[in-house]
Structure formats: C-alpha cells, structure tokens
Amino acid sequence: MSRSGENAPLAWWHAFLVFACCAHTNGTQKIKVEAFVETLCNDCHHWMLEELRPVWLDQALRDKMDLRVYAFGNANYVGSDVTCQHGQKECDGNTAIDCAIKHFAPNSSAHFAFCMFENIQAVQVKDDMLRAVKSCGESSAPGEAIEPLLRCLYGTEGRLETALAAKATMATGNRYTPWILVNGVHSNSAELDFRHALCVELPDASRPASCRETSLIRREAAPHGHFGCPNPWSEDQRKLGRDLEVVEASSADVRPHGAHGAKM
Ligand SMILES: *[C@@H]1O[C@H](CO)[C@@H](O)[C@H](O)[C@H]1NC(C)=O
Numbered sequence: 001m002s003r004s005g006e007n008a009p010l011a012w013w014h015a016f017l018v019f020a021c022c023a024h025t026n027g028t029q030k031i032k033v034e035a036f037v038e039t040l041c042n043d044c045h046h047w048m049l050e051e052l053r054p055v056w057l058d059q060a061l062r063d064k065m066d067l068r069v070y071a072f073g074n075a076n077y078v079g080s081d082v083t084c085q086h087g088q089k090e091c092d093g094n095t096a097i098d099c100a101i102k103h104f105a106p107n108s109s110a111h112f113a114f115c116m117f118e119n120i121q122a123v124q125v126k127d128d129m130l131r132a133v134k135s136c137g138e139s140s141a142p143g144e145a146i147e148p149l150l151r152c153l154y155g156t157e158g159r160l161e162t163a164l165a166a167k168a169t170m171a172t173g174n175r176y177t178p179w180i181l182v183n184g185v186h187s188n189s190a191e192l193d194f195r196h197a198l199c200v201e202l203p204d205a206s207r208p209a210s211c212r213e214t215s216l217i218r219r220e221a222a223p224h225g226h227f228g229c230p231n232p233w234s235e236d237q238r239k240l241g242r243d244l245e246v247v248e249a250s251s252a253d254v255r256p257h258g259a260h261g262a263k264m
Contacts, residue, residue: 033190034181035047037070044229054195058208075090076239089120092153103149112137163246175231
C-alpha cells in the first residue's frame with residue numbers, strides 16, 4: 001500500500017472538517033427551515049402568526065433563512081383519500097396553502113398562508129372556502145393570478161401537491177404539529193421561540209439588529225402549558241396514498257430511484 005493511499009481517508013476527513021467549519025461561520029449560508037403545519041391546529045395558528053410572521057416581516061432576518069412550509073400536519077391517507085385531524089375543512093385549507101406555494105412567489109405564498117390561518121376558523125361551507133381563498137389571494141398576493149390556485153385546490157393538481165406535502169411530512173416522523181426542522185434537525189426551540197432559534201444559529205457578525213438583547217434570551221414556556229397538536233397516528237398506521245405514485249411516475253426522469261421517504 002502506498003502512503004498516499006493511507007492518507008486518503010485523512011485528507012477526506014480534513015476536507016470535511018474545513019467544510020463543516022466554514023459552512024457554519026460563512027454568513028452567506030442560509031439557515032434551512034422546514035415547517036410542517038395544519039390549518040386548524042391552534043398551536044400552528046399561533047406559530048404561523050406569532051412566531052413565523054414577525055420573522056418574515058423582519059427583512060434582515062428573513063434573508064438569513066431558506067423557508068419551506070408544508071401543509072399536511074397530522075393528516076393521513078385512509079384508502080385513497082386524505083383524512084385530516086380537524087376534518088375536511090382543514091384538508092382544503094392545507095391544500096390551498098400547498099397550491100399557493102406552488103403557484104405564487106415566496107412572499108405572496110407566505111402572506112397568503114398567514115391570511116388563511118387568520119380566516120379559516122370562520123369558514124363553514126365550500127363557498128366560504130372559495131371566498132376566503134379569493135379574498136386572501138387578492139389582499140395578500142396582489143399581482144398573482146387566482147384562477148390557477150382555484151383550479152389546483154379542487155383538482156388533480158391539488159391532490160398531487162398534497163401527496164408531496166404528505167411524503168415530506170411523513171419522512172419527519174412528526175409526533176405533533178407544528179413540527180419544525182432547522183437545518184434538517186427537529187427543533188423544539190424553533191417551535192417555542194422561532195426568532196431566538198434563528199438568532200442563535202447565526203454567527204455574531206451576521207446577526208441582524210433584531211437579534212440583539214431580548215431575542216437572545218429564549219422564552220421557555222409554551223403559551224398554554226403544553227405544546228402542539230398530538231399526532232393521532234402511529235408510525236405504522238401512517239401511509240402514503242396512490243396519488244404519490246402518479247407524482248413519482250410523472251417525475252421519474254428527474255428523480256433518482258430509491259428516493260422514497262427522503263426529505264425534500
Ligand atoms: C410581501 O407581501 C406583502 C403582502 O402582499 C406586502 O405587503 C409586502 O410589501 C411584500 N414584501 C415584499 C418585500 O415584497
């Protein structure tokens with residue numbers, strides 16, 4: 001065996017350490033945030049409006065993160081249909097958000113989601129849902145065409161977007177919602193105090209002004225003693241529906257085989 005052969009793993013390990021070091025301290029590296037929510041869970045309502053929204057409105061801090069929201073939460077496939085924790089209205093609200101994420105620009109879909117979380121409680125019938133979706137689209141996503149969103153909501157596309165959100169959600173093994181991953185790792189502190197969780201991830205030099213002082217002290221207590229809507233399904237009860245096969249078949253050319261269950 002040559003010496004260079006023996007050293008190769010060491011060189012690789014060294015390269016890894018350099019990468020690990022600088023990926024963190026380099027201020028241009030964004031914090032990856034994945035939020036798994038459902039529209040009628042009170043703690044999701046709280047997290048979206050009181051934790052995420054203030055951070056989203058803080059441009060300097062928003063620029064430090066790469067956010068992806070998945071609306072599926074504690075739902076599951078029973079037969080070929082999705083069953084949601086809080087009924088069909090929740091499923092439709094989730095799909096509206098998943099469709100908006102697909103069709104709208106990021107800022108528009110974020111504000112659309114905030115608007116839906118604010119208004120969905122008052123929805124009683126399908127017509128109210130359509131009204132809420134239209135009105136949230138107009139007020140929160142000006143300049144975005146609403147027709148593609150409405151077609152997505154009650155059509156095949158909405159089922160497929162839901163299937164993708166389901167796949168990403170189930171891969172996390174979430175025990176409750178909201179379930180937040182920071183750089184791929186479940187973060188209870190991001191669920192309880194999102195600003196704090198982001199600020200502590202950032203190196204001193206790249207912390208925006210809003211990270212100073214109080215936001216570096218973590219709020220410990222959940223708003224009402226316990227946190228999250230518990231997931232009623234066990235790991236083996238949760239399963240993906242056939243819609244996912246349609247998605248995977250239509251994207252087989254771009255997706256590597258064996259990627260089932262991988263995080264998106
Ligand atoms: C984001 O969207 C909201 C709601 O439509 C709007 O008020 C705000 O100006 C937008 N912000 C940016 C940076 O585009």
